[in-house]
Amino acid sequence: MTLAGVSRTFGDVEALRDVSLEVPAGQVAALVGPSGCGKSTLLELVCGLQLPDAGTVAAPRAVLMPQGDQLLPWLGALDNAALALRIAGTGRDAARERARPVLAALGLDGFAAVRPAQLSGGMRQRVAFARTLLAGAPVLCLDEPFGALDAITRAEAQAWLQAALAAEPRTVLLVTHDVEEAVLLADRIVVLSPRPGRVVADLPVELPHPRAATDPGVIALRRRALERLR
């Protein structure tokens, strides 16, 4: 997946300026940066939901997991996850059968018929992630997937995301404002500047999995990334 000299402007607001980024297949790249630095815009460009004003985006099919879970309130967890397959043209029963094991792998066995309003925030994110996986795209663009979760739920969420990606590797662009999360999950951390967003640092994360927030390597890298953010 390659972005070359990409810029994007909305009216007077320059969101991204001359961003170049290459992410090899199977890599998990975290994008960190201050609020409003164009991280979400970058994901939408990769997913083809927007077109760049300058530069080129070359990516295989990419699917966005938008901010907030965007579950449909009238569907149960299973049907929400299966929505990606339904849109791809699969019949209802076949879509449910294929979505069932994905939900189960994320620990949501008994919740197939439960509607989003009755699910906890952590569970809702799992359903949203199952839906994103089931879209079957080689590239996943996750926009602050755990931004709304409390610290304990967030740690759990990071664990299941890691397990899911280990079981079924994909190329991942993970937008987060949490540097620690980036260090724990990603193979590489791309630091963006305040608006207009530019790449100001590209730090490889060469630490073995599983990583803990208290590992010296994690702490050291987190400090380096935070320094680049200032």
Next chain:
Amino acid sequence: MLAALLLAAALGAWQLYTVVGSVDAFILPAPSDVAASLWEDRGLLWSNFTVTAREMGVGLLVSLVLGVALAVALHESRTARRAVYPLLIASQTIPVVLVAPLLVTWFGYGLTPKVAIVALVCFFPIVVPTLAALGGVDPGQRKLMATLGATRWQLLRHVEAPSALPALFVGARLAVAVGAIAAVLAETAGSESGLGHLMLQSIPQLETARAFAAVVVLSLFSLALYLGLTLAQQRLLPWAPLRPEGPTP
């Protein structure tokens, strides 16, 4: 409960006024006279009620089908919206009182002119909230459907239509409330039966209590339809909690 207390108080005051003030029953019948008429004229009221109920039922059904179809068409096509929406609003300024007799001369004393009037009055409150809800879908949900590669039809089928259903119910409840008036109005323009016809006949015959009884029957019918719609919404759309803004069963 509160509504029942309020109603009881109003009825009590009314009864007292007619008894103490010795008002003639054909000018203002006491609630007890109306109750008596409800019982004594039950056969007459029932046979006329079935006529009005049919007019309202068919009219509401027609307005529902037309209203939903029009809302979807206007939602899907900007051109249709620009061409038809002004006409839609203009259609609501048509004085029904003038059109009703005209429709009777065109279609006769039967069901058709009543259904036309009820539909004309009722489709507007169905179209407006439904159209607004179809267009008011959460942008995040639209983005989701876009990234999943949804077609225009899939967006309508999986997101826009379900999220517009609560608004459709709001519109249907409004339609039920105005539909009763529309049916009675249509009947007064020319009919051989129906509650409106009965009211119109009863007053010159000095059977004022009977006219009031007909109004009571019509009110109860509208209320029952309203409650039926509320129940149906609770059953069909459990994910859209009803705000307790109206009568609940």
